[in-house]
Amino acid sequence: MARNEEKAQSMLYRFREAKNAELGGSKKLERRPYRISEVTSLAEAEKWRRNVIGEISKKVSKIQDSSLSDFQIRDLNDEINKLMREKYRWEQQIKDLGGVDYRITGPKTFDAQGKEVPGARGYKYFGRAKDLPGVKELFQPQPLTLKEKTRAELYRNIDGDYYGYRDEEDGTLLEFEKEQENIAMAKALEYAEEDEEDSEHGMEVDGQTEKAKSLGTLYVPSQKEVEDYLVKRRKQAIIDRYVS
Structure with missing residues (x-):
């Protein structure tokens, strides 16, 4: 039985190969x-x-x-x-x-x-x-999510500038402080001279002259005024550099 089936398969194969050759195809599938x-x-x-x-x-x-x-x-x-x-x-x-x-x-x-x-x-x-x-x-485009930084990551990027350790290295700031110091000293000397004259004329109030009182309340510039002054000076320095 197996032999007959094998013969049939062989004959079918030869038949297909012959038909393929008649149609112009190759005898072997490449x-x-x-x-x-x-x-x-x-x-x-x-x-x-x-x-x-x-x-x-x-x-x-x-x-x-x-x-x-x-x-x-x-x-x-x-x-x-x-x-x-x-x-x-x-x-x-x-x-x-x-x-x-x-x-x-x-x-x-x-x-x-x-x-x-x-x-x-x-x-x-x-x-x-x-x-x-x-x-x-x-x-699909992924939405951008802002990663919240931890406290440790925030402190990692903080240097001495944050705490003002290098403020004295800023020449402009030192110049401004020196200027304000000179103004305060000049006013102090002026008040002292005027107080001396007033005391000679007996113009004291509660053991202290009016000028001395005002000296104790000298005007102190705000942080914004200081910043505005620094910006102004830096702008002027840049202008002077390019003009000259």
Whole structure:
């Protein structure tokens, strides 16, 4: 029984081979070489590249089919990526054999149709694969979230300037302080001289002259006034530098 079945299979095979030959086909179904680097014929390498492109084209069209399940889409997308890698290897072999550099001059049709996730190392999603659960979210822009700094991170960037340790190194500030000190000293001397004259004429109030009282309440500039003065002086210094 097994012998008869074997004969039938053999006869069927020979019949198909004969019909294929009559139609002008080859007697043997050719497979693409597995070791691409061993193909030394430029014409053969070009032929197999076209063969791969034809297969990619069919699968890229098929992956648009709405009747496919998510599992089928994933498998088909994997197959397309595998064929894309094979196409690149054929193109590299063609270049090594002295042929066209398709990576520069060739059309980028399939590359444009596929979409790559950042960090995916060349893996692309085609057709409905881009809308698969877990994949679609990867292509959506992620909202920017401001990371709240901890107290330790805030203190890490604080230096001596924050505590005013280097204020004395600021020449402009020292100049302003010196100027205010001179003004205060001049007023103090003026008040002292006037107080001396008033005391000679007996113009004391509660054992203290009016001028002495006002001396004790000398005007102290506010922080904003100091800052405004410093800004003004720095602007003037810049102007003087460029004018001169």
